[in-house]
Every structure is written in C-alpha cells, then in structure tokens.
Amino acid sequence: MSQAGGETEFVVEAATIQEMLTRLGDAHPALRPLLAKSVSVVVDGQLYRGAWQKPLREGAEIYLLPPMQGG
Amino acid sequence: MAHDGKPVAAGRKFDSVGTRPLRPDGIDKVTGRARYGADMNMPGQLIGKVLRSPHAHALIKSIDTSAAEKLPGVRAVITARDLPDLTGGDQGQMDTLVNTMARERTLYDGHAVAAVAASSASIAQAALKLIEVVYEVLPHVTDVDEAMKPDAPLVNGGVITNGVTPKPTKKSNVLIRHEFGHGNIAKGFADADIVVERSFKTEATHQGYIEPHACVANLGADGTGDMWVCTQGHYNVRAVCAAMLGLEQSKLRITASEIGGGFGGKTMLFIEPLAFALSRKANRPVKMVMSREEVFRATGPTASSSMWMKVGAKKDGRVTAAHAVIKFQGGPFGGSLVDMGAMACFACYDLPNVKTEGYDVFCNRPRAAAYRAPSAPIVTFATESVMQEIADKLGLDPVDMRLKNAAKEGTKSSYGPTYGPIGLKATLEAVKETPHWKTPVAPGKHRGRGVACGFWFNFGGNTSVSMAINADGTVALAYGNPDIGGSRASMSLMAAEELGIPYEKVRCIVADTASLGYNDTTDGSRVTFAAGLSTINAARNAIKVMCARAAKTWGISEDAVTWEKGHAKPAGANAGKFEPLSMAQIAATAQNTGGPIAGHFETFADSAGVSFGTHIADVEVDEETGKVTVLRYTVLQDAGKAIHPSYVEGQYQGGAAQGIGWALNEEYIYGKDGRLQNAGFLDYRIPVASDLPMIETVILEIPNPGHPYGVRGVGETPIVPPLGAIANAIAAATGVRMGDIPMSPPKLLKALEGRAR
Amino acid sequence: MSHVHVTTTINGDPTEFLCEADETLLDALRDRLNLTGTKEGCGSGDCGACSVTIDGRLVCSCLTLAAEAQGRSIGTIEGMAKGDKLHPLQQKFLDHAALQCGVCTPGFLVAADALLKHNPDPTETEIRYWLAGNLCRCTGYDKIVKAVTEAAADLRRA
Numbered sequence: 001m002s003q004a005g006g007e008t009e010f011v012v013e014a015a016t017i018q019e020m021l022t023r024l025g026d027a028h029p030a031l032r033p034l035l036a037k038s039v040s041v042v043v044d045g046q047l048y049r050g051a052w053q054k055p056l057r058e059g060a061e062i063y064l065l066p067p068m069q070g071g
Numbered sequence: 072m073a074h075d076g077k078p079v080a081a082g083r084k085f086d087s088v089g090t091r092p093l094r095p096d097g098i099d100k101v102t103g104r105a106r107y108g109a110d111m112n113m114p115g116q117l118i119g120k121v122l123r124s125p126h127a128h129a130l131i132k133s134i135d136t137s138a139a140e141k142l143p144g145v146r147a148v149i150t151a152r153d154l155p156d157l158t159g160g161d162q163g164q165m166d167t168l169v170n171t172m173a174r175e176r177t178l179y180d181g182h183a184v185a186a187v188a189a190s191s192a193s194i195a196q197a198a199l200k201l202i203e204v205v206y207e208v209l210p211h212v213t214d215v216d217e218a219m220k221p222d223a224p225l226v227n228g229g230v231i232t233n234g235v236t237p238k239p240t241k242k243s244n245v246l247i248r249h250e251f252g253h254g255n256i257a258k259g260f261a262d263a264d265i266v267v268e269r270s271f272k273t274e275a276t277h278q279g280y281i282e283p284h285a286c287v288a289n290l291g292a293d294g295t296g297d298m299w300v301c302t303q304g305h306y307n308v309r310a311v312c313a314a315m316l317g318l319e320q321s322k323l324r325i326t327a328s329e330i331g332g333g334f335g336g337k338t339m340l341f342i343e344p345l346a347f348a349l350s351r352k353a354n355r356p357v358k359m360v361m362s363r364e365e366v367f368r369a370t371g372p373t374a375s376s377s378m379w380m381k382v383g384a385k386k387d388g389r390v391t392a393a394h395a396v397i398k399f400q401g402g403p404f405g406g407s408l409v410d411m412g413a414m415a416c417f418a419c420y421d422l423p424n425v426k427t428e429g430y431d432v433f434c435n436r437p438r439a440a441a442y443r444a445p446s447a448p449i450v451t452f453a454t455e456s457v458m459q460e461i462a463d464k465l466g467l468d469p470v471d472m473r474l475k476n477a478a479k480e481g482t483k484s485s486y487g488p489t490y491g492p493i494g495l496k497a498t499l500e501a502v503k504e505t506p507h508w509k510t511p512v513a514p515g516k517h518r519g520r521g522v523a524c525g526f527w528f529n530f531g532g533n534t535s536v537s538m539a540i541n542a543d544g545t546v547a548l549a550y551g552n553p554d555i556g557g558s559r560a561s562m563s564l565m566a567a568e569e570l571g572i573p574y575e576k577v578r579c580i581v582a583d584t585a586s587l588g589y590n591d592t593t594d595g596s597r598v599t600f601a602a603g604l605s606t607i608n609a610a611r612n613a614i615k616v617m618c619a620r621a622a623k624t625w626g627i628s629e630d631a632v633t634w635e636k637g638h639a640k641p642a643g644a645n646a647g648k649f650e651p652l653s654m655a656q657i658a659a660t661a662q663n664t665g666g667p668i669a670g671h672f673e674t675f676a677d678s679a680g681v682s683f684g685t686h687i688a689d690v691e692v693d694e695e696t697g698k699v700t701v702l703r704y705t706v707l708q709d710a711g712k713a714i715h716p717s718y719v720e721g722q723y724q725g726g727a728a729q730g731i732g733w734a735l736n737e738e739y740i741y742g743k744d745g746r747l748q749n750a751g752f753l754d755y756r757i758p759v760a761s762d763l764p765m766i767e768t769v770i771l772e773i774p775n776p777g778h779p780y781g782v783r784g785v786g787e788t789p790i791v792p793p794l795g796a797i798a799n800a801i802a803a804a805t806g807v808r809m810g811d812i813p814m815s816p817p818k819l820l821k822a823l824e825g826r827a828r
Numbered sequence: 829m830s831h832v833h834v835t836t837t838i839n840g841d842p843t844e845f846l847c848e849a850d851e852t853l854l855d856a857l858r859d860r861l862n863l864t865g866t867k868e869g870c871g872s873g874d875c876g877a878c879s880v881t882i883d884g885r886l887v888c889s890c891l892t893l894a895a896e897a898q899g900r901s902i903g904t905i906e907g908m909a910k911g912d913k914l915h916p917l918q919q920k921f922l923d924h925a926a927l928q929c930g931v932c933t934p935g936f937l938v939a940a941d942a943l944l945k946h947n948p949d950p951t952e953t954e955i956r957y958w959l960a961g962n963l964c965r966c967t968g969y970d971k972i973v974k975a976v977t978e979a980a981a982d983l984r985r986a
Contacts, residue, residue, distance in 0.1 A: 045489030063487035070595025071335020071441030100930030103865015331931025717925035728968030
C-alpha cells in the first residue's frame with residue numbers, strides 16, 4: 001500500500017488477470033516486486049493463485065492479498 | 072461450477088463416498104511394520120548430529136573444527152563455509168539458508184552452528200564437543216512488546232519497517248505493517264450503543280508431533296542423490312535442497328516416509344539440507360534424527376502475540392465497527408504470518424466497518440513455521456472473547472448474537488473477498504440441536520459453558536495424480552501428498568466412486584518426486600480437495616480411454632459408449648447389442664486395443680471452499696488450584712462433503728484437542744537469558760487421555776461448488792475456535808475474563824484472586 | 829568401550845545381541861535388531877511411544893538399558909499379532925479409526941494390552957488414566973478409548 005504512495009484503490013483496464021497485474025505494475029512500478037511474488041488474486045469473491053489467463057468481466061471487483069499458506 | 076463445469080448435484084447419493092472402510096496403511100501401522108522417517112537405514116550410513124548455539128543472540132567470532140575432524144570415526148564436519156550463498160539476492164532463500172546454519176551470527180537458542188557425520192551416534196556426539204566456537208554474546212529480546220520498544224536490542228541488525236508512512240529513518244525490529252478492512256470505523260463506533268476494548272497476549276506453542284524430524288540422505292559427487300524423509304512436502308524438500316546446494320532438481324529423488332504428525336511444522340526444512348551437505352562431503356549416506364529437545368528449540372513454533380481489539384455494537388447485538396491491532400513475533404526473519412492473522416481475525420462476521428492492522432516483529436526465537444490454520448487460533452481467541460463480552464453485557468444468547476452477525480453467502484469478508492455458499496450459519500443453528508446444548512451444564516460450582524466460531528481459508532494448488540488400470544482391472548493410484556490423516560483412503564473412495572467399482576479394487580500410494588509432476592505440500596487443508604478432484608478427473612480420463620477401447624472392440628463410435636458402475640456399455644439400443652465390458656475385461660485386452668491404460672491429471676486447483684466451525688465447551692474451574700477440567704466438548708463444522716466420515720471426525724477431534732492444550736497449558740517459556748526453559752514433553756504439557764472427555768462431532772455438508780463432490784478441506788478449522796470457547800466457558804464459570812494464553816493454573820489463580828478483591 | 833553381550837527373549841524368540849553399556853533398550857531394538865515398530869518420541873520417558881513390556885511389565889524402553897534385557901522376556905508391538913491374525917486391540921483400532929498418523933499407535937497398543945491383562949473390564953476413566961503415559965497429538969484420544977473399550981468387551985467374551 002505504501003509502495004503505491006498511500007493509494008489503496010486502483011482502476012485498471014485489463015481482459016485477464018495477467019494483463020491486470022502487468023498494467024498495475026506499469027502504473028505503479030514500486031508494486032512490481034510484490035506482484036511478481038505469488039500474490040493471491042481475488043476476483044468477484046473467488047480466490048485465484050494460478051489463473052493468469054482467467055478473463056475478467058467489466059467492473060470486476062479485485063483484491064490482491066499476500067501469499068497465503070496453511071499448516 | 073465443479074472443475075469439469077458441471078454443477079454439483081444437491082443431495083447426490085454416493086456408493087463409496089461417505090462410507091467408513093479400513094484404510095490401506097492401517098495394518099502396517101497397527102503391527103509396527105510402517106516405516107517412518109527414522110525407520111530407514113542405508114548400507115554404510117553415517118550418523119549426523121548438529122552443534123547448536125546456547126545463546127539467544129551472538130556473533131560467531133570463530134569456529135575451529137580441527138579436533139573434531141581428527142576424531143576416529145568422523146567422516147565430515149560442516150559449517151556455513153560449506154554452504155555458499157547461492158541465493159542470488161532472494162531474501163526468502165537467504166533467511167532459509169541462515170536458519171539452516173548460522174553464518175556471522177546466531178539468532179536464537181538452538182540455532183545450528185556446525186554439523187558432523189560419524190560412524191556412530193556416540194562418536195558424532197563426542198565430535199560435537201570437540202568443535203570450538205568463540206561467541207560474542209549480544210543483547211537479545213524474546214518478547215514481542217519488548218522488541219517493539221524504541222530502545223530494544225536490534226535482532227539481526229534490525230530493519231527499516233515497510234508499510235508505514237512516512238518511512239521510518241531508524242531501524243527497528245518491525246519488518247512490515249499490514250492493513251485490511253473496509254468502511255469507516257470512526258463512524259461505526261460513533262453509531263454503537265456499546266463498545267468493548269480489550270488487550271490480549273498469547274505465548275508461542277509447538278505443533279507437538281510425536282515423531283521428531285528424521286531423514287537419510289545420499290548425495291554423490293555428481294550431484295545425484297536421494298533422500299528418505301518424514302515431511303509434509305517432499306517436492307518442496309527437493310526444491311529447497313536443490314536451490315541451497317546448487318543441485319539440479321531432476322537429480323534429486325525424494326521419497327516421503329510415513330509421517331508421524333506434521334500440523335504444518337514439517338512443511339519447512341531444518342536438517343535435510345545438512346544431511347545432503349554432510350553426505351556429499353563424506354561420500355556416504357547420512358542419517359539424521361532430531362532429539363525432542365532439538366525439535367522444541369530449533370524447529371518452527373507458532374508466533375507469540377500481543378493484541379488489542381475494540382468492537383462496537385447496537386443494543387440488539389448487531390456489530391457496527393471492529394478494529395484490531397495485532398503484533399506477532401515469528402523469530403528473527405519476520406514471516407510470523409501476522410498478515411494471515413489480520414485477514415482471519417474477523418472473517419466469521421458480516422461487518423460494515425472493519426480495520427485490522429498487523430505488525431511482523433523480529434525476536435531472538437526460532438523461526439516460526441505454520442501450525443494448523445496458522446495465526447487463526449490466536450486472533451480468533453481475541454475476537455470470540457470480545458464478541459462474547461458484548462453478548463454478555465447486552466444479555467444476549469451467545470449463539471443468537473453470533474447468528475445476528477454471521478457471515479453468509481454474499482457477505483463482503485473483512486479481508487476483502489465476497490463469500491460464496493458457506494456453512495457458518497448452519498453450524499450455529501445446528502448448535503441448538505445438539506444433545507450438548509440441550510443439556511444444561513452439569514450442576515456444580517464454578518461450571519460454565521462457552522461457544523466460539525472459527526474459520527480457515529483452505530487452499531488448492533499444484534497437484535499431479537496418476538492412475539493406472541492394471542491387467543486384472545484393479546486400479547493403481549499414485550498421488551504426491553504425504554498422508555497425514557488418512558488421505559489414501561479418501562483418494563481411493565473418490566476413485567472407486569467415479570469408476571463405479573468397489574473401494575477394495577483401488578490401491579493408493581504416495582509416489583516419490585521422480586514419479587509424478589509437481590505437488591504442493593500437504594497443508595492448507597488442501598489434499599482431499601485438490602488431490603481429490605484430480606483423482607476424480609484422472610478417473611474420468613481413464614474412463615474415456617476405456618470407453619474408446621470398448622468402442623474399438625465393438626466396432627462402434629466412441630460417443631456411442633457410456634460408463635456405468637465399472638463397465639463400458641453401449642449408450643442406447645441403436646448403438647448395438649453388446650454385453651457390458653468390465654474394467655478387468657477391457658484391461659485384459661489392452662495390449663491389443665492400443666496399449667496400457669492410464670489416466671492422469673495435473674492442475675493448479677483454485678476454488679477451494681472455506682470451512683467454518685462452531686465449538687461448545689463446558690468447563691469446571693477449581694478455584695483453589697486454578698485447574699480447568701473440560702467436562703464436555705462438541706465440534707460442529709462444515710465439511711462440504713465428508714468423503715470418509717471417520718477421518719473427518721478425527722480431524723475435528725484432533726484439532727479440538729490441540730486447541731484445548733493451547734488454551735489451557737501449552738507455552739514456550741523463555742528465561743531472562745533468552746534460552747528456552749521447557750524443551751521437552753514433561754514441561755511442555757500437551758493434553759493426555761485423562762485431560763479430555765469424549766469429543767462429540769457434528770459434520771455439516773454445504774457443498775463447495777468448486778469440487779465435483781462438494782469437498783471442503785477440514786483439517787485446520789478445528790483448532791481455531793477452542794481458545795475462545797474455553798475462555799468463554801471460564802468467564803461463564805467464574806466471571807473472570809482471561810486475556811492471556813495459556814489460561815494455565817497459576818495465571819487463572821491470580822486472576823481469580825484479583826476478582827475476589 | 830567394549831560391548832555388552834545380551835541374551836534375552838523377544839516376543840517369544842531367543843535373541844542375542846551386542847550393545848554399548850549405556851545404550852538404551854529402545855536403541856538396541858531399533859538399531860541392533862531392526863525391530864523399528866517401537867518408536868522414539870522424546871527419549872525422556874514422557875511420551876510412551878517406546879512402550880514395551882519386560883516380563884509382562886509395561887516400561888519405557890528409552891529409560892531402560894539394553895543390558896537390562898539380559899535373561900528377561902521382552903514384548904514389543906511386533907509380537908502382538910499371531911501370524912496374520914490381529915490382536916483384538918489392533919483390529920478395533922482399525923475399525924474405530926483410532927489412529928491418524930499412527931506413530932503413537934504401537935505404544936498405545938502395547939500399553940492397552942498391558943492394561944487389559946491387569947484389568948479386563950476397565951471404566952472409561954481407568955482407561956484414560958492408564959493411557960495417560962502415552963501421548964497422541966492427532967486423535968484427541970476419543971476413538972482410542974472407544975477402541976480399547978470394545979476390545980476389552982471382545983476379550984471378556986472370548
């Protein structure tokens with residue numbers, strides 16, 4: 001969050017998760033190293049970690065969460 | 072949608088799934104034949120032992136191994152010099168390298184400093200004594216609050232904290248600050264009729280698996296090697312050892328032994344890279360087994376924490392705002408999983424305004440590893456305590472108050488995502504139907520009942536499964552996840568269900584790293600879900616092949632063949648009059664119809680469903696000794712679909728028992744010298760049979776749309792509610808609200824005496 | 829250090845081995861005799877995973893010197909089944925899913941066998957207190973107690 005100068009919400013144009021991550025990294029280069037590590041992506045309430053090709057609908061709600069682990 | 076796009080049929084009747092057959096590894100385990108990590112020996116093996124720092128924090132001025140090297144029987148001695156830095160600047164890999172063996176500094180009591188391989192254990196021990204290490208002792212800190220003070224000794228040099236604006240100019244022990252939430256908590260609190268604010272402190276605990284870490288490593292000079300190891304993830308062992316030692320992954324073959332418990336603690340590596348390094352240097356196999364003391368001092372316990380929480384609610388019990396500040400220490404590298412804690416904290420509730428802040432703090436303690444729903448028991452203790460306090464102050468029934476605020480399908484969770492179909496409300500409503508709830512607390516002094524909810528995210532991940540149809544029509548199923556809780560039985564049930572054959576016809580093994588594509592670690596409650604759906608899909612692929620063979624045999628098109636109860640059949644009368652072919656019949660002619668028949672499936676499984684649970688605890692408090700007896704305990708939890716109900720019950724009971732131990736007695740005790748005082752099972756007291764009652768279980772099934780049979784992982788959630796349930800029961804029994812975990816007799820006595828005054 | 833020569837009986841079989849004077853019975857069983865069914869969980873007598881019997885008496889083999897086996901009769905998990913016929917305790921543990929990882933199971937079976945020889949009709953409390961010397965981290969003990977109770981009933985009927 002602080003890497004993006006304190007902003008917490010972003011609007012990005014993208015057709016897939018991979019495009020979204022790339023465009024976000026382009027807009028805020030300081031975020032790139034965080035996005036490159038396995039970030040968890042939540043799209044419209046569903047958690048994805050391996051689905052770069054997943055298509056995003058218009059107005060999709062996206063959350064980026066830290067990599068998560070279980071025990 | 073299920074993985075194949077077909078929605079899960081509600082109320083589907085299963086033939087195999089949901090039954091309770093005997094597990095395939097059962098006879099070996101009750102006769103002592105099963106081979107665990109320490110039960111393997113390789114010809115010509117040496118025994119490896121580790122020299123560990125006795126200081127909480129120190130510089131290593133020098134290490135002289137010459138005398139040890141000269142001892143007859145010693146074949147190799149290694150220090151950090153034998154583990155060059157191949158991390159390429161990756162901080163995570165560097166932390167693992169340093170944790171495996173100290174470089175310039177030792178960072179906790181028990182940190183590995185050197186290792187020896189010798190022809191016997193007694194010679195190896197004698198060699199350790201001959202290694203001369205000169206330390207310069209540094210100031211240390213082991214408490215999370217102390218570590219955050221401005222004048223605290225800096226652990227491992229300290230760090231400039233991330234996630235804080237403005238960026239600090241001075242180094243501290245805080246690695247990073249996290250924040251989650253939504254809404255406007257100031258407005259939420261302003262709207263509240265009642266506000267409760269509490270502080271909490273929890274001590275670290277250990278997973279307490281009965282089997283210490285053990286491995287036998289064999290690494291040749293050409294980089295080809297194999298290892299037998301008890302681990303939750305042998306693919307991860309391969310990856311980490313290859314990276315650390317500069318080896319090619321394909322040249323390492325890791326075999327997972329039976330594992331005597333893991334609970335997250337065997338997802339990380341400790342002695343494995345050292346065993347390979349010693350083996351390479353000595354050119355002999357090396358066997359390493361940790362002692363119980365080493366397990367406590369130098370593997371990965373949980374974080375210890377300091378928390379503050381404030382919750383506001385209307386008179387009717389509806390929460391208007393929740394705010395938590397959570398501080399975890401997880402050893403000297405960060406990674407205490409405070410971010411998971413901040414996310415899990417309020418996950419059970421539908422909150423309009425919520426904010427959680429998490430601080431990841433360094434301390435001179437062993438590096439934390441995951442322990443069953445890591446972070447969630449700690450933060451849920453706080454949440455369920457405060458929710459109960461609010462319910463008590465408003466005179467509301469504990470279940471009704473939670474129902475009023477419970478997350479449901481469509482709720483925006485406190486950590487962001489919107490929930491799909493979930494089972495929290497179902498577990499709360501089911502509480503009222505249990506014999507436990509319907510029976511008042513047994514009459515007697517100082518007895519009380521507590522309730523608490525809990526949740527875990529559950530994961531999916533990398534999965535590779537292979538299924539071969541044997542010539543006699545039986546099935547050889549290979550998956551890549553060490554079996555901790557009975558998953559071989561569950562995989563076999565799902566394969567049998569999909570193929571339409573008896574469970575006994577399926578034989579399931581855990582394959583080594585050379586035999587399957589990559590598999591993520593057995594953790595995150597992921598195996599029944601991810602390996603399960605992969606097994607089902609591998610079966611579907613095998614079915615496709617078998618139908619094609621039948622079609623060939625009959626001379627009809629593949630679409631004209633259907634599969635039913637283990638047989639290929641013509642799809643309809645037009646397809647032709649052919650007798651159904653069994654798997655045995657199809658397999659018998661496989662070599663004539665195209666060759667051996669197999670199905671396989673590889674995936675990164677997403678759409679794991681979260682699992683919610685509610686626990687009921689009745690306790691009796693002895694006001695003279697502070698001892699708490701658990702009189703009655705019930706676990707209610709959503710399993711999506713219970714593949715093998717006995718093993719689901721087993722997870723519920725086992726997780727509850729660990730949570731009860733955590734709540735009442737387990738803790739890491741550090742002296743002023745920063746050394747661990749209770750590194751053994753006598754003084755690190757886990758529950759024994761006489762501490763617990765029978766643990767009643769209720770399995771609810773709200774199907775997870777992401778799995779063909781509706782499975783949700785269940786392994787972790789059961790450890791999450793007990794701390795809150797027991798704390799609430801103690802409060803009901805005595806009027807005392809404990810904020811300190813464990814709620815052990817000395818602490819409870821003190822609190823009871825304080826109440827009397 | 830020169831070795832001690834031990835002559836003993838293990839699960840009814842005459843056995844001889846050499847061991848160091850300070851070697852535990854647990855290590856001798858596992859490393860000298862390849863009887864790896866008995867496990868080391870703690871090495872300090874706190875977990876019961878190393879439970880064996882010496883002349884019928886339940887002990888922690890990690891607290892017993894190998895040399896103490898001289899002239900005595902040792903019983904381990906490997907001796908519980910008779911050929912391919914499981915002991916009722918073993919069968920009940922399987923039937924009741926009274927094991928998950930299974931590493932504590934040999935110790936529990938040896939200890940439960942000793943209990944039932946001593947008290948063929950134990951109450952739940954008696955079972956729990958007798959088995960309090962055996963740690964299990966996986967099951968929470970519920971199914972173990974049920975398995976022992978049923979095995980006891982079966983043995984009384986036999």
